[in-house]
Amino acid sequence: MEIKILQDIMQSNKNVAGEVKALLESKKIYMIDMMSSPGSGKTMLTDRLIGALKERYRIAVIEGDIKTTRDAERLAKHNIPIFQIETDRFGGDCHLESSWVKNCLEQFDLDSLDLVIIENVGNLVCPAEFQLGDDERIVVLSVTEGEDKPAKYPLMFNTSDTLVLNKIDLLPHLDYSMDELMANIKNVNPKIEVFQVSAKTGEGMDSLVQHISAGIDGKKGA
Ligand SMILES: Nc1nc2c(ncn2[C@@H]2O[C@H](COP(=O)(O)OP(=O)(O)OP(=O)(O)O)[C@@H](O)[C@H]2O)c(=O)[nH]1
Numbered sequence: 001m002e003i004k005i006l007q008d009i010m011q012s013n014k015n016v017a018g019e020v021k022a023l024l025e026s027k028k029i030y031m032i033d034m035m036s037s038p039g040s041g042k043t044m045l046t047d048r049l050i051g052a053l054k055e056r057y058r059i060a061v062i063e064g065d066i067k068t069t070r071d072a073e074r075l076a077k078h079n080i081p082i083f084q085i086e087t088d089r090f091g092g093d094c095h096l097e098s099s100w101v102k103n104c105l106e107q108f109d110l111d112s113l114d115l116v117i118i119e120n121v122g123n124l125v126c127p128a129e130f131q132l133g134d135d136e137r138i139v140v141l142s143v144t145e146g147e148d149k150p151a152k153y154p155l156m157f158n159t160s161d162t163l164v165l166n167k168i169d170l171l172p173h174l175d176y177s178m179d180e181l182m183a184n185i186k187n188v189n190p191k192i193e194v195f196q197v198s199a200k201t202g203e204g205m206d207s208l209v210q211h212i213s214a215g216i217d218g219k220k221g222a
């Protein structure tokens with residue numbers, strides 16, 4: 001019985017994710033689902049990305065947090081549409097679901113958007129299981145989390161298109177093996193595209209910005 005209920009939830013989430021995908025396709029909007037463990041730098045990275053992309057593209061953000069509107073407040077200076085989902089109001093879920101994303105999208109003026117960035121709830125487990133109907137799943141991993149995370153949380157890395165390795169400005173202070181990280185990633189997802197960045201200093205951000213621009217342009221032209 002429990003298994004049936006779980007399947008129902010997952011199936012219903014998948015169905016609505018399909019509706020979100022169709023909606024975004026009809027409006028030619030590119031959507032990113034950004035996921036990571038708490039504190040790896042999603043908001044700082046989103047801040048940088050908006051700064052680099054907002055002259056060329058019309059951007060909106062969906063912020064997922066269990067509690068507080070702090071991340072939305074950090075991005076408010078950009079004067080773009082931001083919708084905060086506090087999952088605490090729905091029982092404190094550790095991930096976002098496609099129906100909530102759909103509700104948020106319906107609040108935006110979709111005819112005046114090119115890009116939606118979703119900052120998912122900080123968690124390396126649950127968000128991986130819930131499709132949201134996005135074009136690109138980005139997992140952010142900071143170097144302070146260690147090289148073993150792809151091996152320990154394979155679903156997150158296996159279902160993501162892009163890995164942003166953040167906080168590389170801290171590498172001189174750490175005993176970090178890039179070779180070990182790459183070997184662990186290759187084992188779970190040889191196709192994942194890796195960008196090494198520092199959201200703090202801006203190092204490596206140009207390539208990531210170019211990559212996302214290509215995604216947005218590709219969808220517009222498709
Ligand atoms: N040194 C360094 N610190 C960073 C970098 N990116 C983020 N930080 C710091 O890491 C901390 C967490 O960053 P956030 O952007 O809040 O991380 P988050 O993933 O959005 O966190 P949650 O939303 O709570 O999951 C903050 O103190 C940032 O200043 C970076 O590239 N280098």
Ligand SMILES: [Mg+2]
Pocket residue numbers: 042043044071119
């Ligand atoms: Mg955040």
